[in-house]
Amino acid sequence: xxxxxxxxxxxxxxxxxxxxxxxxxxxxxxxxxxxxxxxxxxxxxxxxxxxxxxxxxxxxxxxxxxxxxxxxxxxxxxxxxxxxxxxxxxxxxxxxxxxxxxxxxxxxxxxxxxxxxxxxxxxxxxxxxxxxxxxxxxxxxxxxxxxxxxxxxxxxxxxxxxxxxxxxxxxxxxxxxxxxxxxxxxxxxxxxxxxxxx
Amino acid sequence: xxxxxxxxxxxxxxxxxxxxxxxxxxxxxxxxxxxxxxxxxxxxxxxxxxxxxxxxxxxxxxxxxxxxxxxxxxxxxxxxxxxxxxxxxxxxxxxxxxxxxxxxxxxxxxxxxxxxxxxxxxxxxxxxxxxxxxxxxxxxxxxxxxxxxxxxxxxxxxxxxxxxxxxxxxxxxxxxxxxxxxxxxxxxxxxxxxxxxxxxxxxxxxxxxxxxxxxxxxxxxxxxxxxxxxxxxxxxxxxxxxxxxxxxxxxxxxxxxxxxxxxxxxxxxxxxxxxxxxxxxxxxxxxxxxxxxxxxxxxxxxxxxxxxxxxxxxxxxxxxxxxxxxxxxxxxxxxxxxxxxxxxxxxxxxxxxxxxxxxxxxxxxxxxxxxxxxxxxxxxxxxxxxxxxxxxxxxxxxxxxxxxxxxxxxxxxxxxxxxxxxxxxxxxxxxxxxxxxxxxxxxxxxxxxxxxxxxx
Numbered sequence: 345x346x347x348x349x350x351x352x353x354x355x356x357x358x359x360x361x362x363x364x365x366x367x368x369x370x371x372x373x374x375x376x377x378x379x380x381x382x383x384x385x386x387x388x389x390x391x392x393x394x395x396x397x398x399x400x401x402x403x404x405x406x407x408x409x410x411x412x413x414x415x416x417x418x419x420x421x422x423x424x425x426x427x428x429x430x431x432x433x434x435x436x437x438x439x440x441x442x443x444x445x446x447x448x449x450x451x452x453x454x455x456x457x458x459x460x461x462x463x464x465x466x467x468x469x470x471x472x473x474x475x476x477x478x479x480x481x482x483x484x485x486x487x488x489x490x491x492x493x494x495x496x497x498x499x500x501x502x503x504x505x506x507x508x509x510x511x512x513x514x515x516x517x518x519x520x521x522x523x524x525x526x527x528x529x530x531x532x533x534x535x536x537x538x539x540x541x542x
Numbered sequence: 543x544x545x546x547x548x549x550x551x552x553x554x555x556x557x558x559x560x561x562x563x564x565x566x567x568x569x570x571x572x573x574x575x576x577x578x579x580x581x582x583x584x585x586x587x588x589x590x591x592x593x594x595x596x597x598x599x600x601x602x603x604x605x606x607x608x609x610x611x612x613x614x615x616x617x618x619x620x621x622x623x624x625x626x627x628x629x630x631x632x633x634x635x636x637x638x639x640x641x642x643x644x645x646x647x648x649x650x651x652x653x654x655x656x657x658x659x660x661x662x663x664x665x666x667x668x669x670x671x672x673x674x675x676x677x678x679x680x681x682x683x684x685x686x687x688x689x690x691x692x693x694x695x696x697x698x699x700x701x702x703x704x705x706x707x708x709x710x711x712x713x714x715x716x717x718x719x720x721x722x723x724x725x726x727x728x729x730x731x732x733x734x735x736x737x738x739x740x741x742x743x744x745x746x747x748x749x750x751x752x753x754x755x756x757x758x759x760x761x762x763x764x765x766x767x768x769x770x771x772x773x774x775x776x777x778x779x780x781x782x783x784x785x786x787x788x789x790x791x792x793x794x795x796x797x798x799x800x801x802x803x804x805x806x807x808x809x810x811x812x813x814x815x816x817x818x819x820x821x822x823x824x825x826x827x828x829x830x831x832x833x834x835x836x837x838x839x840x841x842x843x844x845x846x847x848x849x850x851x852x853x854x855x856x857x858x859x860x861x862x863x864x865x866x867x868x869x870x871x872x873x874x875x876x877x878x879x880x881x882x883x884x885x886x887x888x889x890x891x892x893x894x895x896x897x898x899x900x901x902x903x904x905x906x907x908x909x910x911x912x913x914x915x916x917x918x919x920x921x922x923x924x925x926x927x928x929x930x931x932x933x934x935x936x937x938x939x940x941x942x943x944x945x946x947x948x949x950x951x952x953x954x955x956x957x958x959x960x961x962x963x964x965x966x967x968x969x970x971x972x973x974x975x976x977x978x979x980x981x982x983x984x985x986x987x988x989x990x991x992x993x994x995x996x997x998x
Contacts, residue, residue: 459816459843481562488570496573503563504577512588519563525591534588540612541585 395433717741901941
């Protein structure tokens with residue numbers, strides 16, 4: 345009973361000409377379309393979502409617009425029509441759930457906070473990259489695979505800063521390069537020739 | 543500790559201890575190295591076997607004259623070795639793919655021709671070129687006839703270089719058809735600057751620092767999204783230029799520092815403008831068109847008006863302020879606090895959230911007594927600016943002199959600011975004066991319960 349009242353009310357909101365045309369083909373016959381769906385369509389489609397599937401088979405739902413803006417790979421998939429909204433999910437076998445969640449987090453934040461202060465965005469980015477080296481490595485591989493330019497540049501910048509201005513011994517410590525693979529003679533030769541690098 | 547916990551801890555520790563960076567593929571490591579100066583990326587060859595030859599695959603060169611610098615060599619010796627080294631440096635000589643080439647070094651008369659040779663050699667294939675040359679006081683010429691490039695996307699030139707564009711590009715022929723970013727901190731033969739810009743149809747970002755700029759008419763490329771234009775003069779002679787044309791409908795960022803007098807400026811609407819900063823000196827010609835420029839910038843979100851520009855506005859015969867419908871942050875540098883202009887501006891930005899006022903006038907403690915008794919220019923506004931009651935949440939006032947006018951204005955905001963969160967006042971006065979100011983302002987009843995007052 346209540347549903348009928350609501351439907352009548354919604355019908356009242358629609359212009360008459362549209363109410364009259366609320367029909368859709370179903371199984372060869374023309375059926376009256378429920379007005380609430382028409383109203384939703386008039387208001388603008390609800391934010392289209394897509395589904396991303398991690399290597400651990402976990403599914404993440406995210407706004408299509410967010411991923412299309414950031415990831416060249418996903419943008420291409422949707423543009424060339426190989427992605428069907430209702431049914432399929434995009435399988436990302438190279439990205440595990442933890443990393444995928446972080447990537448989605450990054451893209452969503454940057455889309456929604458696009459107009460923020462530069463300092464605020466940079467502070468958020470710094471906090472975002474406060475992960476251990478494994479996490480950073482995973483993020484880098486994921487960003488490279490999905491071709492997310494700004495995340496890639498951000499991570500490149502972070503790693504570059506870990507190298508720039510540092511001595512070789514320090515860099516080895518930061519990156520945990522325990523075994524440099526040189527013979528003891530080679531290592532000694534290097535140290536003698538370029539003492540200022542160490 | 544339980545056995546399980548120990549095991550988990552050991553596993554986690556082992557995971558963190560792995561050398562993850564060396565496991566990255568060559569392509570990614572080379573990309574990272576391309577952001578470093580070549581000296582550093584060559585140094586990584588001794589990090590480990592994995593890194594030994596990576597630097598050779600890096601498609602970027604970033605060379606500084608400190609390339610050979612060691613504590614043992616003197617600066618001059620290091621520079622000499624560098625110039626000799628450049629002549630034989632493989633990546634420069636061979637036609638290898640190269641994305642980025644950055645060169646920064648001092649050069650004497652004899653080295654300069656070589657440098658120009660290298661620039662001409664790489665410009666055809668790189669997409670980013672950065673060239674900074676410090677000469678021994680003399681100015682050298684760089685001819686653009688040989689510098690045509692379809693691959694160049696970013697070009698930065700800096701130093702005592704005089705750029706000569708000695709051919710006129712036809713409409714179908716651009717000097718740099720792909721160039722998106724151009725930065726010039728050099729000397730120009732000014733007729734050529736306009737020619738050069740007309741040969742860059744895709745230009746999006748332009749940064750110019752020009753000294754003794756004397757062009758008659760100056761036209762910005764219409765594709766521009768970001769413009770930073772700063773001109774300086776070595777003598778204080780009054781320079782008048784005819785025309786500045788900024789017909790750039792895609793403009794998002796504008797920063798102008800103009801010291802000369804421009805007879806006319808041509809603007810268009812900038813619907814995408816986000817940030818604008820104006821420092822336009824108060825010359826008779828400029829005063830006439832500054833309001834017109836403000837109207838063109840009415841959609842900006844962040845606006846910074848420096849002292850000279852404010853003075854232009856004060857002197858303007860008719861100030862027809864537009865409605866800054868998107869403005870959320872406004873910074874105003876006053877020489878002397880002017881509440882009437884300030885209120886007018888607040889009326890024109892209904893959505894303003896942050897207001898920053900910087901006063902550059904300095905009153906020392908000796909003359910402060912008489913200053914404080916000086917004329918109070920405050921008149922109560924007839925209507926409250928909309929932003930104060932609805933959006934303004936941060937106010938910062940630097941160089942606060944505690945004049946009656948400033949006090950009245952601050953009190954007005956505190957009383958009527960219904961959503962005010964912080965009011966910060968910075969003053970150069972002594973500590974006792976600071977607490978006096980704080981006391982006086984704390985007594986005012988605040989319109990917003992969450993407002994926090996701070997006096998530094």
